[in-house]
Amino acid sequence: MHPHFPPVSRGDSGGGVAGTPCTACHTDRNYTLHVEASYRSIPGNARWGLAPIEMAWQGKPIGEICLQMKDPNRNGGRDLSLLHRHAASDDLIAWGWEPGLGRDSAPGTQDLFGQLIKAWIDSGAQCP
Numbered sequence: 872m873h874p875h876f877p878p879v880s881r882g883d884s885g886g887g888v889a890g891t892p893c894t895a896c897h898t899d900r901n902y903t904l905h906v907e908a909s910y911r912s913i914p915g916n917a918r919w920g921l922a923p924i925e926m927a928w929q930g931k932p933i934g935e936i937c938l939q940m941k942d943p944n945r946n947g948g949r950d951l952s953l954l955h956r957h958a959a960s961d962d963l964i965a966w967g968w969e970p971g972l973g974r975d976s977a978p979g980t981q982d983l984f985g986q987l988i989k990a991w992i993d994s995g996a997q998c999p
C-alpha cells in the first residue's frame with residue numbers, strides 16, 4: 872500500500888501509458904539488481920500489469936471482495952470452476968510466491984491456495 876516509484880499510470884488497459892508501459896521496466900521474469908539500490912529486484916512476468924479496474928480490492932470490506940470474486944462481470948468472466956483454476960494455476964498469481972529478491976512471498980504455496988479455494992467452493996462458496 873505505497874505509491875509506485877517511479878510514478879506510473881495504469882492507462883486504459885492496465886499496462887501503463889505510451890512512453891512508460893509497464894514492460895518498459897518489467898520484463899517476463901524477476902530481475903535481480905547487481906548494483907546498490909533501495910530495492911533488490913524488479914518484479915516481472917510476461918503479462919505484468921494491473922488487474923482490470925473492476926477487480927480492484929482496495930478499500931473494500933472482505934464480504935464485498937468475496938461477492939466481486941464470484942461475479943463473472945467483475946472476475947474476468949469466470950464461473951467457480953474457472954475461478955479455482957485461476958487461483959490454483961495462473962502464472963501471474965504464482966508470482967506472489969516467487970516475488971524475487973527483497974520481497975516477502977505470500978503465505979503458504981499456490982497449491983495450498985488452490986486447495987483452500989476448492990474447499991470454499993465445495994462447501995458452498997459462501998460470503999461473509
Ligand code: HEC
Binds near residue numbers: 876909
Ligand atoms: C520506469 C520504470 C517502471 C515502469 C514503467 C513501471 N515500473 Fe513497476 N517497478 C519499477 C521498479 C524499478 C520497481 C522496483 C522498485 C521498488 O520495489 O521500490 C517496480 C516495482 C513494481 C511493483 C512492486 C512494488 C513493491 O513495492 O514491491 C509493482 C506491483 C509494479 N512495479 C507494478 C507496475 C505496473 C503495474 C506498471 C505499469 C502500469 C509498472 N510497474 C510500471 C519500475 C517501473
